Amino acid sequence: MLRLLFHTQVSLGLGQAAAVAVLAILVARFAARRGANIGKEIPLVLLRGLVQILLVGLLIAALLRGPWWTGIPVLAAMIFIASTIVRRRVPELPGAYTLSLLCMCAGAGGVLTVMTLLGIVEPKIIILIPVGSMVIAQNMNIQSLFLNRFLGEVRSHRGEIESALALGAAADRAAEPYLRASFHASLIPATDNLRSLGIVWIPGMMAGMVLSGSSPVYAALYQFIILGMIFTAGGISCLTATYLAPRRIFTPQQQLRPLS
Amino acid sequence: MSNFMNTDVLQAVRLSRTLDLASGPKCLLRDVSFRLEQGQILAVLGPSGAGKSTLLRMLNRLDEPTDGTILFHGKDYREMDTRHLRRRIGMVMQHAYLFPGTSAENVRYGPAQHGDGLADTQVSELMRHVGMAGYEDRDVANLSGGEAQRVSIARALANQPEVLLLDEPTSALDDASKQDIERLLVSLVRERNTTCVWVTHDVSQAKRVADLVLKLEGGQAAGLGTPQELLDA
Ligand SMILES: Nc1ncnc2c1ncn2[C@@H]1O[C@H](COP(=O)(O)OP(=O)(O)OP(=O)(O)O)[C@@H](O)[C@H]1O
Ligand SMILES: [Mg+2]
Numbered sequence: 001m002l003r004l005l006f007h008t009q010v011s012l013g014l015g016q017a018a019a020v021a022v023l024a025i026l027v028a029r030f031a032a033r034r035g036a037n038i039g040k041e042i043p044l045v046l047l048r049g050l051v052q053i054l055l056v057g058l059l060i061a062a063l064l065r066g067p068w069w070t071g072i073p074v075l076a077a078m079i080f081i082a083s084t085i086v087r088r089r090v091p092e093l094p095g096a097y098t099l100s101l102l103c104m105c106a107g108a109g110g111v112l113t114v115m116t117l118l119g120i121v122e123p124k125i126i127i128l129i130p131v132g133s134m135v136i137a138q139n140m141n142i143q144s145l146f147l148n149r150f151l152g153e154v155r156s157h158r159g160e161i162e163s164a165l166a167l168g169a170a171a172d173r174a175a176e177p178y179l180r181a182s183f184h185a186s187l188i189p190a191t192d193n194l195r196s197l198g199i200v201w202i203p204g205m206m207a208g209m210v211l212s213g214s215s216p217v218y219a220a221l222y223q224f225i226i227l228g229m230i231f232t233a234g235g236i237s238c239l240t241a242t243y244l245a246p247r248r249i250f251t252p253q254q255q256l257r258p259l260s
Numbered sequence: 261m262s263n264f265m266n267t268d269v270l271q272a273v274r275l276s277r278t279l280d281l282a283s284g285p286k287c288l289l290r291d292v293s294f295r296l297e298q299g300q301i302l303a304v305l306g307p308s309g310a311g312k313s314t315l316l317r318m319l320n321r322l323d324e325p326t327d328g329t330i331l332f333h334g335k336d337y338r339e340m341d342t343r344h345l346r347r348r349i350g351m352v353m354q355h356a357y358l359f360p361g362t363s364a365e366n367v368r369y370g371p372a373q374h375g376d377g378l379a380d381t382q383v384s385e386l387m388r389h390v391g392m393a394g395y396e397d398r399d400v401a402n403l404s405g406g407e408a409q410r411v412s413i414a415r416a417l418a419n420q421p422e423v424l425l426l427d428e429p430t431s432a433l434d435d436a437s438k439q440d441i442e443r444l445l446v447s448l449v450r451e452r453n454t455t456c457v458w459v460t461h462d463v464s465q466a467k468r469v470a471d472l473v474l475k476l477e478g479g480q481a482a483g484l485g486t487p488q489e490l491l492d493a
Contacts, residue, residue, distance in 0.1 A: 159353065159355055160357045160359060162322055162353075162357075163351075163353060163357040163359075166346055166350070166351040167350070167369055167370035167373060167419060168344070168346040168373045168374055168419065170343065170373070173373065177359075251324070253324060254342050255321070255322055
């Protein structure tokens with residue numbers, strides 16, 4: 001029906017986006033009435049997402065004419081921005097920005113570099129940016145989940161942690177059960193994506209490749225590779241965090257900081 | 261008395277702690293001093309919010325003094341390794357805060373942090389001392405409040421601390437366990453000649469257990485002396 005109202009592809013797209021946004025806002029209203037604390041944020045978040053992705057579309061259109069290495073600063077900028085978003089999830093954690101940045105450089109940054117050097121990710125803008133951004137975005141989610149869960153665990157187990165310290169435990173050791181729980185929890189979505197791949201979920205990238213004429217078998221393999229990269233990047237970044245995060249919540253005298 | 265003759269195990273010297281809050285500085289404890297010889301029990305009394313836990317946490321160095329210090333056997337405790345200090349100055353909190361697992365695993369935790377393993381007989385011995393013989397393999401999730409507190413006392417004693425800090429160890433318990441745990445603690449502490457700082461808000465408990473009493477009010481010392489001097493008014 002929308003096709004009758006909108007003639008060009010872009011205006012059609014805008015109309016479709018508006019329809020989706022209206023639906024999302026309705027859902028948020030409903031949720032707000034039920035007491036969920038998301039209602040007010042949603043229109044702004046939607047608008048922001050739309051503007052961002054549109055700008056990126058324009059940017060990619062421009063970049064596609066440039067050499068492949070222009071992808072590197074673009075992906076680096078994404079990691080920097082992703083770190084500010086992670087920090088916003090855990091404002092009480094001292095040094096959360098640097099921590100996330102280091103972790104995601106090791107995770108998404110390391111994995112993308114190695115995969116490009118191995119030739120698995122082709123050094124072409126049209127591959128580098130979409131694949132890279134998928135890995136970085138998922139790494140960001142995993143990193144947020146990890147730190148959020150870790151802080152929550154620490155807050156609800158202050159007594160246990162300080163009891164361990166009072167018995168002479170090293171700070172890392174006192175925090176270990178909660179690091180382990182957070183590591184596990186933060187990788188659940190990525191693990192479930194791998195588990196359900198192709199059965200519950202046919203990811204967008206694969207759909208896109210098939211639509212644009214690639215062999216479905218190659219598209220399937222490539223999708224598997226991407227999920228594998230997401231999992232590996234997330235694993236590396238959280239593993240890095242298990243070493244770095246305790247240093248942010250304890251003082252050098254092995255005292256648990258207030259964190260509020 | 262010269263430093264050479266000083267037999268004090270624990271000495272607080274004008275101990276203070278001030279927080280830098282967004283609303284301005286907040287003084288939790290100001291200029292609190294006392295000295296304890298080996299085997300003495302100091303009861304710290306005071307209303308809620310007086311700074312009793314703040315004082316105790318600083319003695320275990322869970323919080324940092326912002327002014328003043330603590331001398332442990334005459335030595336500034338900030339010059340000591342924190343983990344080593346915490347092994348020698350043990351702490352029992354208001355709640356047991358046991359680690360998931362069995363009672364025995366909890367008792368073994370402290371020594372294991374310092375590279376020492378306890379033999380089964382040592383664990384049983386400790387459990388017997390706190391009246392929990394035969395509970396070694398019990399999952400701590402299934403213990404009553406009083407039983408859990410006993411295990412947490414055994415866990416603290418496993419480190420063989422020279423000083424034991426008790427933060428209202430009986431206040432979360434019902435009346436019967438309250439008396440039992442109080443008697444248990446007094447006999448354990450006396451038997452081992454352990455120096456003890458015992459926070460309580462119960463004046464009669466302080467009279468029963470203490471050699472010395474420190475009264476705190478609004479973060480400041482409002483009296484230091486024997487129970488007779490301070491509590492028999
Ligand atoms: N991190 C903190 N931020 C702000 N205020 C604090 C903080 N920690 C402690 N306080 C305040 O310091 C004061 C002393 O607290 P403390 O826990 O030492 O009291 P207490 O004597 O142990 O009381 P209770 O008998 O209730 O356990 C209280 O007014 C408390 O609100
Ligand atoms: Mg208290």
